[in-house]
Amino acid sequence: MASDFFYPNTGGVEEHIYNLSQCLIKCGHKVIVITHCYGKRVGVRYLTGGLKVYYLPIRVFYSQCVLPTMICNIALVRYILIRECIEIVHGHSAFSVLAHEVSIIGKLLGLKTVFTDHSLFGFADTSAVLTNKYLQMCLCECDHCICVSHTGKENTVLRAKVKAHKVSVIPNAVDAYNFIPDPSQRDPNVITIVIVSRLVYRKGVDLMAAVIADMCPRYPKLRFIIGGDGPKMWLLQEVRERKGFQHCVTLLGSLKHSEVRDTLVKGDIFLNTSLTEAYCMAIVEAASCGLKVVSTKVGGIPEVLPESMIYLTEPNVSSIVEGIELAINDIQKGNILCPYECNRMIRKMYNWMDVTRRTEIVYDKILKNKNKPLGRQLKSYLSSGVWPFLLVISLMYLLLQLVEKIYKRKHIDIAKDLKL
Template sequence: MGGVEEHIFNLSQCLISHGHKVIVMTHSYGERVGVRYMTNGLKVYYLPVRVFYNQCVLPTMVCSLPLIRYIFIRERITIIHGHSAFSALAHEAMVIGRLMGLKTVFTDHSLFGFADASAIITNKLLEMSLADCNHCICVSHTGKENTVLRARVHCGRVSVIPNAVDTAVFTPDPSKRSTDSITIVVISRLVYRKGVDLMAQVIAEICPRYPQLQFLIGGDGPKRWLLEEVRERGGLQDRVTLLGSLEHSQVRDVLTRGHIFLNTSLTEAYCMAIVEAASCGLQVVSTKVGGIPEVLPSDLIYLTEPNVPSLLLGLETALANLRSGNVVPPWDCHHRVALLYNWMDVASRTETVYHRVAGEKSKTLGSQLRRYMASGVLPFLLIISLAHLMLRFLDWMVPHKVSIRFTTSILLNI
């Protein structure tokens, strides 16, 4: 489970505790298809849509429209909240919902560039999807600037609401730390964007300088082979431990074993990992990219440039302060993070956005099409028009009252 999934789950739990009805809709995961109930009665629809790469689904507007429409009607949805620029299902649901007269909110959790082909295509698709969105949420001010520029969204329709951490779970436990060595913890997906190449070079250079250092690395990905190669070449099998994939419930137990947390990301909109590490009382050394400088106070984090010499300097500074005792005590660090970030505050700020969009007037089809037309992609207009015709046909074929009864039988057979 990644940061986006954790965000959706925790936000849902807080909204339910505030008296709201929350439904989560996602694609199937292996044999997990149909309707499941989670903590506090959170209802999750696992739609029978197959993933094709990296847990992403192909856009199937025409195929998924009837089922998505039935769910919206059956659950009496009033606001659709999509998450992640890469989620085709979220964008489909938002477009379908807007054509049904529902309000939409979108949260962007990532940063994107403007130069390479994949970024240009993604930005154009995001611009089309958000052309008629009621409101957008970004997890940092840097993320807001990025979304406003690449998706051409008016800044007045974008709010900044950071992520949070469950500080009741991520608590320090200094007794778990080794007294004979200093442990540096890394918990990350082992992919290029997370700076695994930098991490490998840092390990290769700092281990010979400090024989008492230990590295504890949690996570998996296509770049794992690079860390294994560095470990083998340097003979560091007893000093670099690769834990592989971790359940989110295991992360706290790994963090409490460390003294320093290392983050080598090349791009981040927020970075939940450093907040969880600080909540567990670790000294954080991180690259100064994206929204990371906004996340923690300066005395709780050592910010470095995304290069090996700067990361080595940051780690050596953290090690020197750790030896001299010139660091914030673990529990003091935890209490400060608890005051800065909590999910109830995030839920309250999100509710403010919901109340704002709920009071907006519904837009006519003509005004929606004009907004989509401004994106300048004719095929997208044709898809929107086809979706509108399908909705009108379904309204005639299966009216709303009939849909509620009919959907029940469909979902029982998924």
């Protein structure tokens, strides 16, 4: 597994890599994780189940990602791949530079590569155009891609120009045993709306603030509990202070993943105002805790939960308010599912062993692929339309040959034997 995003950083990608790795280890596979250093955490660490993590001594360049040099880490990555007898390189997240670098190096070494895309991108703004072109270049020789929703698959096929038959849909999962309902934690005298999200623009914080400003004066018994932090925190603080909503809006700040469940069980309704989302883990965790979910109808969200568990709205204030009001009316009338029944349904729909089984099918499929010679690989990279990228790939190949002369594989094997 290769990605810039891994523990101690928290998020959907980190949790996906960790849980998938643990389940693969239980199934008898050997799994290692390659990521960059986090503060003083550099070198090799072992996590639960013997999961080996390489925190490479590479500095973060921007937004938890390393600088895309493509060549500076070749010797180190090659040593790890050979040292650990890797057969498949599985990269995660389109934003992760390290995932793409390790995948390309692995491909030049004759290994099989898989890429999992966790996000949706647009096609118009400059950052999206550049990211899409970079993704297209890096996925030219990828054996198979995995997306977390059918909407995500369509998005990846269009923006990265990957052939549809090389893309599979395998959703995320949630450990429903960790997100067990506890109705006794709810306040019966008020309706509590819980929001757990990174407070960034794409999570719809502007909509969130407008909904709070609209509903709090009209519903005295309405309470908001907001967990999460980010650059848009100031907007919620401003609404809370200027409007005098201190009694009905609670800002918890950044939450550890172990604290999310204890926050969710205090609520009756979970609100998600995302503007774009490939697959929203938060709404699945909330449904597992028995909350009514109100969410914007964007990206892959309509695919995630059945209609009995979610109220889908348009990404505007009036529609979101209407959805919350419908949820409040159903709660007051008692027209809701049993929280424990919701947990059982989520347990059947999304579990990590099922995700692992489906991922193993992808691994078995790509292991049958024949390796291409360098000429055919360069021809594939040429299809991206970026001619200078051929020079980069050629330079990476020459550096790998040079490193092969200096650090021969038999020396790595001897080191492994001595270590064992």
